[in-house]
Amino acid sequence: MTTLPRPHLLLTAPSDRGLAFTPPSERGSESATPIYNRSALIAGYSELAPRVHRFVSDLLGDRTLASDATQETFVRALRKVDGLPPGTPIVPWVFGVARRVSQELQRARGRGRRVMVDTEPDDERVVDGSARSPEAALLDREALTVVARALDRLPEDRKAALLLRLDHGLAYAEIADVMGWSLAKTKVEVFRAREVLRGCFEQWRGGEP
């Protein structure tokens, strides 16, 4: 497990930690007070953008719309990052922007401006399945199916909290800031969401369709 701190932008990207996860409580360097600005955000784009894209894609359920949402998120972030108070944790802030953009797009879609809906199942979104071993492919399929089922069963806010916690590794306090909740409510919401996830996991392991 390695977490590579980068100058100015201390992110913990999935590519850094592989399959393992660095608990937020162990990421002491991330809670330091680095100075974030436009150039640091640009330097960290390659790490942060795939995570933001996956986040908005999960919220919107539409890959094409997710690309638009990712672009809009970073455009807004670049315009406002220089005005952030020193010490503002940039990753939760960018996810907060992404969530607002997703909500706006969902409302616009609800008004009928955008009616295109992505019906492609998650397991067809796998990029390079041929290069993986059969065992790994099976595990991938398990992960894709279980998570997709769980996300389908969750209300929007609880889904966002689960994704921020388990997929993007935010601390409960950071999730509370993004969602505008109390810390206690955040923990309860994530706990309920994880119950649903475990239910789907047990169903998958039990061979239920």
Place this chain on the structure above:
Amino acid sequence: MRPFDVADEMDESRDRELFARRAQALGEAGVPPLGDILRAAARPEPRAARGPSDHAWVQLLGGAGLAAAVMLGAVRSLPSAAPAHAASVAAAVDAGAGSTEPAGGASWSTFDDPAACTMEPAETECANSCGLSSEACASEGLQAADPPLACENDPRLSE
């Protein structure tokens, strides 16, 4: 770190592995290139992106200003109460002298004092009421005809 937090982190590790595998499987397809982001960020922010609140505020303030102007105009067009009342009584008396007969048949022409023309209606009634003595009217500072013209035909006087 409290024991509960340690247990919670261990408990979450399986769930996180699930999401990490999924993230690896999904890859980075669909992520817009940085160049597109920078070009879009360099463009001036469109006015519509500021949200509908600006437009709503302008409408609200415009409406409030219009309402205030209408109210001001309405207040200015209203005549003030006291002078108008006196003027209307005087005008009614002047216009109706010799032609408008009050109740009881008395004529407004029986008034010698021009000040009576500006009397309040109650005082005018006093001066022209049948059966009201001259003393009673005088005590009120009014002038009454003797005998009152209005009372010439009053059945109560003939009794």
